[in-house]
Amino acid sequence: MLYYNTPLRxxxxxxxxxxxxxxxxxxxxxxxxxxxxGDGSDDGDAASTTDSASSSSQGGGSATxxxxxAGGDATTxxAGGDATTxxxxxExxxxxxxxxxxxxxxxxxGATTSGAGGAPPxxxxxxxxxxxxxxxxxxxxxxxxxxxxxxxxxxxxxxxDLRTAAAASSTVNQDAGSCSREQALVVPxxxxxxxxxxxxxxxxxxNPDEFSMPPGSxxxxxxxxxxxxxICAGAPDR
Numbered sequence: 578m579l580y581y582n583t584p585l586r587x588x589x590x591x592x593x594x595x596x597x598x599x600x601x602x603x604x605x606x607x608x609x610x611x612x613x614x615g616d617g618s619d620d621g622d623a624a625s626t627t628d629s630a631s632s633s634s635q636g637g638g639s640a641t642x643x644x645x646x647a648g649g650d651a652t653t654x655x656a657g658g659d660a661t662t663x664x665x666x667x668e669x670x671x672x673x674x675x676x677x678x679x680x681x682x683x684x685x686x687g688a689t690t691s692g693a694g695g696a697p698p699x700x701x702x703x704x705x706x707x708x709x710x711x712x713x714x715x716x717x718x719x720x721x722x723x724x725x726x727x728x729x730x731x732x733x734x735x736x737x738d739l740r741t742a743a744a745a746s747s748t749v750n751q752d753a754g755s756c757s758r759e760q761a762l763v764v765p766x767x768x769x770x771x772x773x774x775x776x777x778x779x780x781x782x783x784n785p786d787e788f789s790m791p792p793g794s795x796x797x798x799x800x801x802x803x804x805x806x807x808i809c810a811g812a813p814d815r
Contacts, residue, residue, distance in 0.1 A: 702768040703809035706802075710815050713807045714741045716800045720791045737762075745814035748773055756783035768808040777801050 722728030727739035748762040753772040764770045779789030
């Protein structure tokens with residue numbers, strides 16, 4: 578069949594790389610080449626052109642770029658961690674501190690007891706008048722603290738020093754040495770319980786043989802009242 582199909586034979590001849598001269602030996606009619614009659618130079622030119630075309634066609638196969646590989650999947654970021662939820666704060670403590678009830682006061686020592694509101698109880702022997710130790714000191718110095726009685730620094734009578742510098746500390750809340758029972762010479766705010774007033778008035782003495790003060794003659798009532806008012810004022814040392 579190739580024999581009768583001359584154009585197809587020519588194409589195959591050129592495809593397998595034969596030259597135009599070789600293909601011409603296959604008794605292919607020049608008209609089948611698609612070339613009109615002409616001189617030999619034209620045939621040579623045509624053959625050269627054909628050889629060139631054949632040689633060009635014989636080159637390496639067509640370069641077809643391979644398709645690129647599929648790109649990797651986009652990395653999907655992991656889901657973020659759960660938001661931290663702060664716990665609710667504990668309940669605040671009470672802002673008000675309740676003070677505990679105060680304890681009961683202990684029983685006071687001594688014979689003096691304060692009345693309601695911290696004021697001393699009213700002694701029946703006390704009036705509206707008061708006196709200071711400065712009012713009492715001259716009376717004691719003049720009548721009681723001479724060197725033969727309660728003013729002897731080495732050995733005062735009855736061990737009681739009534740000099741100005743020592744009179745208050747020697748009498749206030751101090752026991753009377755002449756009494757076998759407990760009896761304070763001066764109880765602040767309470768002249769009726771102060772043994773010094775008994776000695777001055779010569780009443781309620783502890784011993785029958787005991788002398789009043791000062792011995793031999795009593796103090797004037799005005800001076801006794803001054804000492805009484807001093808005790809009613811709390812027997813201050815000034």
